[in-house]
Amino acid sequence: MIGESMTWLQTIVLGVVQGLTEFLPISSSGHLRIVSEVFFGEDAGASFTAVTQLGTEAAVFVYFARDIARIVTAWFRGLFDSGRRRDHDYKMGWYVILGTIPIGILGIVFKDDIRTVARNLWLVATMLIVFSIVIAAAEYFGKQRRSVEQLTLKDGLIMGSAQALALIPGVSRSGGTISAGLFLGLTREAAARYSFLLAIPAVVASGLFSLPDAFEPVGEGLNASGPQLLVATVIAFAVGYAAIAWLLRFVVNHSMYWFVGYRVALGVVVLVLLATGVVPAT
Template identity: 35%
Template sequence: MEVQAVLLALIQGFTEFLPISSSAHLILPSVLLGWRDQGMAFDVAVHLGSLLAVIYYFRKEVRALAAAWLKSIRGGGHNAESRLAWCIILATIPACVVGLLFGDWIGDHLRSGWVIALATIVFGLLLWWADHMARLQKNEYQAGWRGALMLGCAQALALIPGTSRSGITLTAGLMLGLTRQAAARFSFLMSIPIIFLAGSHQASDLIGSQAMMSWSAVGVGVLASFASALACIHVFLALLNRIGVLPFVLYRLGLGAVLLWVMAAQG
């Protein structure tokens, strides 16, 4: 079980912040290898590891945004950091609303291999189109509240399995005219509240269920997802301008095709 936990946590950490759909990758081991679900405690652990990784990587930005936001609500006025902080809060609202209203329905009706495969392909093509048409002029501080709302609505779409939260928010950022780096940074920063809220919701369900937990699997999940997510963020930001999004788009198309083939073979 520990080997499976390590591999699944590494997959979660590597794919959480890449525009390639973590759900598409997590379904493959269960379909191809017959690995069983590691349980809700493990899900909470890998989300915690990913959350700690993005907070650690952007610790300077997070401190500046938090300080500016607190100053703004105390009547200290606004600056670029406080406005960005408010934009991130605004961008979090759509996914929270959609998740609360339709989360159970999405989990019951859309979490299938066919949906994940098709979403992986369709939203991969949309990412390619957005990058091809992008003006690449603005930084994350210039997104504005309308842009933040659009990014938030895009993040809500990521509740559809296979969409990729980082992929669809990167797509929306490029459509708004953000540079690739700015769109990626905004996507990473706006992941902090949404991962925290999703993890908190799962944790409350876990406490209420009184389910048995494997603390070794939980510890492995936190550490492995933290390490892989941290490495992923660093490498992705370092390479994004150099390689663009086309390699990720091609990878998504190949992955989606494999998933369609697997689902068709299973009847």
């Protein structure tokens, strides 16, 4: 069954939502699922979510351009040089590559579930609340003494495994990785910076993999045209760039409890809407 065509209003709203929520520990996929269902009566779809994430990852490329260029250069140089040149940037390249493996494997194995049963709003709302406990615990117990320069391979693998939890809408990619970083003793800013870098390979691969499905949508839900996908992605890029800058400044002086409160409130509201039949779960 072919779903309804997406309107330009929906395109703009969902592009803004993607840009605002991708880097905050509140789940962009969960927000797109909730907003599209509550306000537009249809699911925007996993493919739309994955493709518009290319816009927010482009924002990461631009914002961290110097860091990324330095890490990539050091990584390639280190492959053909002795240990003398294998500095922290070289190691960071490996941390990002190896840390991406868990979400890559699980994303392929559970591809169909991610696009179907995982988008049930009962699950999304529940995960918003349940994972808030994890974020709060990370904030409470995290020592926050280590900088990003002190990151190790073990840290990268643990945070990479935590990133894989974001395959479930409602968990949050940044929420999972930042929480893991806090448990490991990293500062909020250090955990956030690595979280942004770690997301690049997985999100770009997911977005490119989903392009065929997004341009030739099949099934129920909102179907975006090529121009609409492009506009939504550009909007997500612009808004996402601003969100990165804001979050990195925010986490220096503010705790993660602010996001915990928001997640719990949103999750409760969605559960009430589901329980009263105002919105359907699927």
